[in-house]
Amino acid sequence: MQIRERDSTGRRNRDQQNQQQWDSRDEEAALNMLWSRKRKPEMRTGLVESSVVILLLGFVCLLWTLVLISVQPLISSSSPGHFNALRARKHLEQITSIGPRTVGSTENEITTVNYLLDQIEQIQSESKTGPHFITVDIQRPTGCFRIDSFNISCYDRITNIAVKLQPKTGAQHFMLANCHFDSVPNSPGASDDAVSCSVMLEVLHSLVNLSMPLKHGVIFLFNGAEETNLQASHGFITQHPWAQQVRAFVNLEAAGVGGKELVFQTGPENPWLVQAYARAAIYPFASVVGQEIFQSRLIPSDTDFRIFRDFGNIPGIDLAFIENGFIYHTKYDTPERIHTNSIQRTGDNILSLLKHLVMSEELADSSKYRSGNMVFFDMLGVMLVVYPAHVGTIINYLVAIATMIYLGTKCMLTRRVDQIFLPSCDMSVLTRNMLCAAGRYICELVCATFMLILSWIFTLLAVMFVALLVKLTGHSMFWYSHFYTAISLYGSVAVGIIVLIHTLAKTRCRSTGRMDLAELFFDVNLLLWCCVLLFLTSCGWCSAYVPMMMVVFPLITKLLLSKHFRARGATLLYSVLYLMGLAVPYIHIMFLIRVIFEVFTPILGRNSSETSPDFTMALLVTMATIILSSYFIHFIYLSRSTKWTLAVLGSVFTLMLFLVCCGLFFPYSADPSSPRPKRLFVQHITRRFHSLNGSLQSSDSGFCINSQDYTGMQHITPHIPQINDNICTRCQDQLPYYGFTSKSWYLPAPEVSPKAPLEFQLLSRQETERGTIKMTFEVKGPSHMSLFLHLHTGASLSGWSFSGRTPGSNLSGMYFIFYTHGLDAAAWNFWFEIQPPKSSDASPDEGLISLAISAHYISGSDGRSEQLESLLKRFPTWVFPASWISTYHMYRY
Numbered sequence: 001m002q003i004r005e006r007d008s009t010g011r012r013n014r015d016q017q018n019q020q021q022w023d024s025r026d027e028e029a030a031l032n033m034l035w036s037r038k039r040k041p042e043m044r045t046g047l048v049e050s051s052v053v054i055l056l057l058g059f060v061c062l063l064w065t066l067v068l069i070s071v072q073p074l075i076s077s078s079s080p081g082h083f084n085a086l087r088a089r090k091h092l093e094q095i096t097s098i099g100p101r102t103v104g105s106t107e108n109e110i111t112t113v114n115y116l117l118d119q120i121e122q123i124q125s126e127s128k129t130g131p132h133f134i135t136v137d138i139q140r141p142t143g144c145f146r147i148d149s150f151n152i153s154c155y156d157r158i159t160n161i162a163v164k165l166q167p168k169t170g171a172q173h174f175m176l177a178n179c180h181f182d183s184v185p186n187s188p189g190a191s192d193d194a195v196s197c198s199v200m201l202e203v204l205h206s207l208v209n210l211s212m213p214l215k216h217g218v219i220f221l222f223n224g225a226e227e228t229n230l231q232a233s234h235g236f237i238t239q240h241p242w243a244q245q246v247r248a249f250v251n252l253e254a255a256g257v258g259g260k261e262l263v264f265q266t267g268p269e270n271p272w273l274v275q276a277y278a279r280a281a282i283y284p285f286a287s288v289v290g291q292e293i294f295q296s297r298l299i300p301s302d303t304d305f306r307i308f309r310d311f312g313n314i315p316g317i318d319l320a321f322i323e324n325g326f327i328y329h330t331k332y333d334t335p336e337r338i339h340t341n342s343i344q345r346t347g348d349n350i351l352s353l354l355k356h357l358v359m360s361e362e363l364a365d366s367s368k369y370r371s372g373n374m375v376f377f378d379m380l381g382v383m384l385v386v387y388p389a390h391v392g393t394i395i396n397y398l399v400a401i402a403t404m405i406y407l408g409t410k411c412m413l414t415r416r417v418d419q420i421f422l423p424s425c426d427m428s429v430l431t432r433n434m435l436c437a438a439g440r441y442i443c444e445l446v447c448a449t450f451m452l453i454l455s456w457i458f459t460l461l462a463v464m465f466v467a468l469l470v471k472l473t474g475h476s477m478f479w480y481s482h483f484y485t486a487i488s489l490y491g492s493v494a495v496g497i498i499v500l501i502h503t504l505a506k507t508r509c510r511s512t513g514r515m516d517l518a519e520l521f522f523d524v525n526l527l528l529w530c531c532v533l534l535f536l537t538s539c540g541w542c543s544a545y546v547p548m549m550m551v552v553f554p555l556i557t558k559l560l561l562s563k564h565f566r567a568r569g570a571t572l573l574y575s576v577l578y579l580m581g582l583a584v585p586y587i588h589i590m591f592l593i594r595v596i597f598e599v600f601t602p603i604l605g606r607n608s609s610e611t612s613p614d615f616t617m618a619l620l621v622t623m624a625t626i627i628l629s630s631y632f633i634h635f636i637y638l639s640r641s642t643k644w645t646l647a648v649l650g651s652v653f654t655l656m657l658f659l660v661c662c663g664l665f666f667p668y669s670a671d672p673s674s675p676r677p678k679r680l681f682v683q684h685i686t687r688r689f690h691s692l693n694g695s696l697q698s699s700d701s702g703f704c705i706n707s708q709d710y711t712g713m714q715h716i717t718p719h720i721p722q723i724n725d726n727i728c729t730r731c732q733d734q735l736p737y738y739g740f741t742s743k744s745w746y747l748p749a750p751e752v753s754p755k756a757p758l759e760f761q762l763l764s765r766q767e768t769e770r771g772t773i774k775m776t777f778e779v780k781g782p783s784h785m786s787l788f789l790h791l792h793t794g795a796s797l798s799g800w801s802f803s804g805r806t807p808g809s810n811l812s813g814m815y816f817i818f819y820t821h822g823l824d825a826a827a828w829n830f831w832f833e834i835q836p837p838k839s840s841d842a843s844p845d846e847g848l849i850s851l852a853i854s855a856h857y858i859s860g861s862d863g864r865s866e867q868l869e870s871l872l873k874r875f876p877t878w879v880f881p882a883s884w885i886s887t888y889h890m891y892r893y
Contacts, residue, residue: 046514046570046638046639046640047570047572047575047635047638047639047640048639048640049639049640049641049642049643049644049645050644051572051575052575052635052638052639053644053645055575055576055579055635056579056632056635059579059582059583059586060590060628063583063586063587063590064590066380066587067380067587067590067591067594068594069380070380070381070382070591071259071260071323071381071591071594071595072260073258073259073260073339073341073342073345074341074345075283075341075344075345075348082206082209082351083202083203083206083344083347083348083351084202084205084206084347085202085340085341085343085344085347086340087202087205088195088198088199088201088202088343088347089198089335089340089343091119091197091198091201091202092190092194092195092198092335092338092343093335094115095112095115095181095194095197095198096188096189096190096194096334096335098111098112098115099188100183100184100185100186100187100188100189100859101181101182101183101189101224102182102183102184102185102227102783102784102858102859103158103182103224103225103227103228103231103783103784103820103821103822104782104783104784104820104821104822104823104858104859105783105858105859105860106823106859106860107859108159108181108182108183108224109159109224109822109823110823112181112224113138113159113161113224116161116181116197116201116222117136117138117161119201120134120136120161120163120201120204121136123201123204123205123208124136126205126208126209127208130208130209130210130211131167131168131210131211131212131213132165132166132167132168132207132208132210132213132214133165133166133168134163134164134165134204134208135163135164135166136161136162136163136164137161137162137163137164137240137242138159138160138161138162139159139160139161139162139235139236139239139240140157140158140159140160140822141155141157141158141160141232141234141235141236141238141239141240142155142156142157142235143155143231143234143235143238143239144802144803145234145238145311145803146803147229147818150814150815150816151815151816151817151818152802152803152815152816152817152818153228153229153230153231153234153817153818154802154817154818154819154820154828155225155228155231155232155234155235155819155820155821156819156820156821156822156825156826156828157821157822157823157824157825158224158225158228158231158232158235158820158821158822159223159224159225159232159822160221160222160223160224160232160235160236160240161221161222161223161224162219162220162221162222162236162240162242163204163219163220163221163222164217164218164219164242165204165207165208165214165217165218165219165220166214166216166217166218167213167214167215167217168213169213171214171215171216171217171245172216172245172364173216173217173245173247173363173364174216174217174218174219174242174245174246174247175216175217175218175219175246175247175248175249175250175354175357175358175363176218176219176221176246176248176249176250176308176314176316177200177203177218177219177220177221177249177250177252177350177354178221178223178233178249178250178251178252178304178308179193179196179197179199179200179221179222179223179251179252180193180196180197180222180223180224180225180226180227180232180233180304181193181194181197181222181223181224182223182224182225182226182227182228182232183227184227184329184882185858185859185882185883185884186330186331186880186881186882186883187329187330187331187333187882188331188333188334188335189333190257190333190334190335190337190338191254191256191257191258191321191328191333191337191338192253192254192255192257192328192329192333193226193252193253193254194335195254195321195335195338195342195343195346196252196253196254196346197222198343199252199343199346199347199350200220200222200252200350202347203220203347203350203351203354204218204220206351207351207354207355210355214355214358214359215358215359215360216247216357216358216359216360216363216364217245217358218354218358219242219245219246221233221236223236223304224822225820225822226303226304228784228818228820229818230302230303230304230306230307231820233304233307233308234307234311237307237308237311237312237314238311238312243312246312246314247314247363247364247366248270248273248314248315248316248317248357248363248366249308249312249314249315249316249317250316250317250319250350250353250354251303251304251305251308251316251317251318251319252319252320252346252350253303253304253305253318253319253320253321254320254321254328255299255301255320255321255322255325255328255599256320256321256322256323256324256325256328256598256599256602257321257323257324257325257327257328257332257333257337257338258321258323258324258337258338258339258342259321259322259323259324259342260283260285260321260322260323260342260345260381261285261319261320261321261342261345261346261349262285262286262287262290262319262320262321262322262595263277263284263285263286263287263290263317263318263319263376264286264287264290264291264294264318264319264320264322265290265291265294265295265303265305265316265317265318266291266315266316266317266318266374266376267309267315267316267373268309268315269315269370269371269372269373270315270366270369270370271369271371271372271373271374271388271389272360272362272366272369273315273316273317274286274317274374274376274386275374275386276353276356276357276360276362277317277353277384278376278384278386279356280349280352280353280355280356280357281349281352281353281384282345282348282349282352283345283348283349283381284349284378284381284383284384285378285381286376286377286378286384287376287377287378287592287595288374288375288376288377288542288543288545289377289543289546289592290595291542292541292542292543293596299599299600299603300603300607303318303320305318314366315366315370317353319346319349319350321342322595322598322599323598324337324602325598325599325601325602325603326480326601326602326605326675326676326677327675327677328602329679330675330677330679330880331880332675332677332880372388372389372390373388373389373542374386374387374388374389374542375387375388375389375391375392375542375545376542377545377588379584379587379588380587380591389540389542392537392542392544392545392548393537395548396533396534396537396544396545396548397534397537399530399533399548399551399552400530400533400534400537400551402555403526403527403530403551403555404530406526406555406559407445407523407526407527410441410523411438411441411442412438444520445520445523445524445527448520448521448523448524449524449527449528451501451505452521452524452525452528452633454501455497455498455501455502456498456626458497458501459493459494459497459498459501459622459625459626460619460622462493462494462497463490463493463494463497463618463619463621463622464615464618464619466489466490466493466618466657467490467612467614467615467617467618468615469657469661470489470612470614470660470661471612471614471615473660473661474714475660475661475663475665476612476613476614476667476710476711477604477605477613477614477667477709477710477711478660478665478666478667479601479614479617479665479667480601480604480605480667480668480676481665481666481667481668481669481676482665483597483601485656485659485660485665486617486618486621487621488652488656489653489656489657489660490617490618490621490622491621491625492649492650492652492653492656493653494621494622494625494626495625495629495649496646496649496650496653498625498626498629498633499636499642499645499646499649500646502521502633502636502637503636503642503646505517506636506637514637514638515565515569515570515637515638517637518570518634518635518637518638521633521634521636521637522554522558522631522633522634525554525630525631525633526551526554526555526558528630529547529550529551529630530547530551532547533547533548533551546588546589546592549584549585549588550585550589550630552585553581553582553584553585554581554582554585554631556581557577557578557580557581557582558581560577560581561574561577561578561581564577570638575635575638578634582631586628589627589628590628593624593627593628596620597620597624600616600620601617604616604617604709605667605676605679605709606679606708606709607708607709607710608706608707608708608709608710608743609710610710610743611710612710613709613710666715667711667715668715668878668879669878670876670877670878675878676878677878677879677880678707678708678709678711678715678716678878678879678880679707679708679709679880679882680705680706680707680708680716680875680879680880680881680882681704681705681706681708681881681882681883682703682704682705682706682868682871682872682881682882682883683703683704683705683856683883683884683885683886684701684702684703684749684752684865684867684868684883684884684885684886685701685702685703685704685752685885685886685887685888686699686700686701686751686752686886686887686888687699687700687701687887687888687889687890688887688888688889688890689890690889690890690891690892691892692846692847692892692893694891699751700748701748701749701750701751701752702746702747702748702749703745703746703747703749703867703868703871704744704745704746704886705723705744705745705746705747706743706744706745707745712725712728712743712745713725713728713745716875716876716879719874719875719876720871720874720875722747723745723747724745725745727745727746727747728743728744728745729743729744729745729746730743730744747871749867749871750867752865752885752886752887754782754855754857754862754885754887755861755862756781756782756862757887758779758780758781758782758785758853758855758887758889759778759779759780759781759827760777760778760779760781760853760889760891761777761778762775762776762777762893763776763777763778763829764776765893768833770798771835771836772798772799772833772834772835772836773833773834773836773848774799774831774832774833774834775831775832775833775834775893776829776830776831777829777830777831777851778827778828778829779827779828779829779830779853780827780828781828781853781855782855782856782857782858782862783820783821783822783858783859784819784820784855784856784858785818785819785820785828785853785854785855785856786816786817786818786819786853786854786856787816787817787818787819787830787851787852787853787854788814788815788816788817788850788851788852788853788854789814789815789816789817789832789849789850789851790814790849790850790851790852791814791834791848791849792837792846792847792848792849792850793837793846794836794837794838795834795835795836795837795848795849796834796835797815797832797833797834797835798833798834798835799832799833800830800831800832800833801829801830801831801832802817802830817830832849834848834849836848846892847892847893848893849892849893850890850891850892851890851891851892851893852888852889852890852891853888853889854886854887854888854889855886855887855888856884856885856886857884857885857886858884862885863884863885864885865885868883868885
């Protein structure tokens with residue numbers, strides 16, 4: 001009996017152990033059934049590779065075509081306003097026919113001014129019978145202001161033409177519309193900024209002829225010194241009596257030639273201005289992304305917007321043409337390159353906007369509405385989306401919460417299935433199973449996120465390595481005249497690495513189904529875009545609407561298609577519907593990418609930095625590829641194979657690298673239909689260095705040549721062998737800077753002899769009660785002069801005449817003052833107050849300061865020489881050399 005009982009007990013123990021094992025297997029089987037049922041669409045066949053490629057290429061090409069159509073300056077067949085583009089074009093042609101209009105030249109100060117005054121007088125005569133009247137004032141301001149702590153801009157008797165339009169009953173509040181009629185040397189300046197002045201003349205004509213009187217007035221400012229550090233706008237807003245009545249402004253500018261005018265700055269704050277533009281603009285084209293990029297100083301440029309904002313403390317709207325920046329500030333900036341449609345749409349927008357603003361209540365007391373910022377962006381130029389930034393913050397956080405709920409729900413998917421498939425299990429088992437499944441999902445999500453970020457890093461490193469190869473082979477900027485070659489070379493590498501890494505990941509994870517991996521990487525991209533959304537929102541960036549769109553639309557699409565996906569898997573219908581759900585955010589992302597490349601590609605071609613622009617271009621292409629590929633990775637895991645895709649990408653890369661290294665793609669072009677000029681500054685300069693006692697120590701003369709891009713003289717030397725790296729020179733630290741960049745090519749040449757030479761003298765030198773040395777100087781010279789002050793060891797600057805504040809400390813001991821004057825300007829007088837060094841630091845042979853003045857003869861007969869003209873003729877046709885005569889004098893005191 002005892003043996004039988006022991007056997008029975010043993011059997012019961014073994015039966016219990018077996019039952020536990022079977023229960024464990026049942027639980028595991030149930031969990032497997034959970035994942036298989038939840039991911040039932042896991043198909044053994046998957047999507048055919050060719051179908052995936054055709055779908056994605058078709059999707060991208062379709063959206064890109066829509067983007068290209070949207071940036072064209074199309075207008076309706078019948079203009080809704082009364083703006084006459086043909087009349088404005090006549091103004092444009094007349095102004096540009098005058099030629100380059102530099103500050104201080106007869107062309108700028110007399111010829112252009114007379115033309116504008118004649119046209120304004122004609123418009124004024126038409127207003128006599130209407131409900132409005134016009135007042136014209138010519139201002140010749142003089143002043144100084146700080147560009148930054150150590151750079152000062154001074155001007156004397158430059159020209160402003162201010163036109164006040166108001167109802168005959170009078171007005172107390174005014175809108176300001178601003179343009180500038182001056183240009184850079186050697187350029188007719190059609191787009192920058194003659195076309196804006198032409199538009200303003202016609203807008204003035206249209207407003208004058210309105211039958212209904214305006215509620216408020218408009219001041220049209222035609223300023224004649226913008227290209228010289230925004231001087232004329234400063235003279236108006238700080239000195240003109242009308243400036244006190246200005247409540248807001250519209251600034252018309254250009255960073256390219258023609259196309260659509262982009263609103264790229266508004267405010268500061270004053271959301272009512274953006275709302276007014278949204279209501280009034282007939283053809284809206286605006287982006288808060290452009291505003292935040294510009295104000296982050298990534299674009300090395302500035303406009304009068306800064307002056308009105310910082311010195312006038314008034315809000316405004318900044319508009320600019322951005323197309324074809326390759327010929328901006330060159331001889332190719334001619335009126336025939338600006339389409340009449342561009343003029344018409346700009347005129348319609350400005351006229352409609354001003355009519356709306358001068359009839360608004362907000363203009364009378366704009367400070368009352370000065371709170372908060374606005375999120376604004378247009379969709380294909382059809383509609384402008386505008387909403388307050390605080391509303392955007394709420395929307396962004398709600399979207400982030402919805403994303404977290406979606407991902408949290410994915411972690412909890414096992415709860416319902418556990419209840420269905422494990423009804424006999426107790427709650428502790430169900431909880432354990434649920435936590436195990438959630439933990440497994442979170443672990444997979446973390447690993448996939450790490451792998452995705454790692455793929456981006458490898459992609460960036462690979463593309464940068466290719467850019468380095470291009471640099472080492474001496475073919476930098478091959479993309480400047482052939483933009484799509486950069487897409488083909490760097491883009492093929494970026495796409496290829498991403499596809500390769502995820503293909504290898506799919507191969508290594510055979511235990512996980514293809515559908516599971518596709519879903520997992522969709523969730524990862526959703527999570528990362530959500531993180532970007534939270535980061536930008538917490539930083540207060542209005543551009544956070546972009547990641548918000550990249551979260552909302554894919555999330556909604558995925559939720560709507562989840563039932564179809566579970567039931568039928570990755571069918572062709574699912575793929576089409578999935579891409580349709582991505583269309584809205586992707587088309588906006590592609591529009592922004594296109595604008596960024598449109599703006600930055602020409603900038604890279606006129607940047608003299610010693611860092612190869614190929615690295616920047618490669619970075620931009622890589623970032624664009626990573627952004628666009630985010631939700632496309634889903635298809636890599638759904639596709640049966642990617643071998644043909646990788647083969648094609650590898651072939652494209654190999655072919656493009658070979659062609660680039662063979663020098664097939666020359667950076668520059670003189671093609672009249674699409675010029676891509678290389679920019680140079682060429683000065684025929686004579687330099688004179690004076691010793692401490694004032695005697696001439698040494699002198700030399702030559703052509704000071706500055707390349708405005710990375711390639712330097714690489715492509716010039718074969719045409720002009722004398723200009724080579726053997727004559728490359730850098731400014732010496734102890735000598736104040738004499739060129740445009742620290743690196744110049746200095747080719748010896750005969751001395752220049754301007755008819756009106758520079759006159760420079762020390763008027764007085766006296767010691768003050770504070771123990772400082774005050775030195776007063778007088779200068780007579782051309783319209784453009786640069787003054788450089790270098791403090792010697794131990795000396796410090798305690799005061800000067802250029803601003804009210806004592807200048808800050810500069811570790812390099814260098815200060816720069818830029819000076820321009822109009823016609824009939826008096827001599828330039830200024831003083832410095834220097835704190836001498838301590839006796840132990842003093843060097844009797846060195847003196848206190850080095851003072852250099854560079855005189856630039858930009859216009860007139862003094863601006864040319866036979867030797868300079870002879871050199872310019874030797875440059876190839878694809879070079880645009882901006883040239884003039886200069887003299888440089890360096891003194892020690």
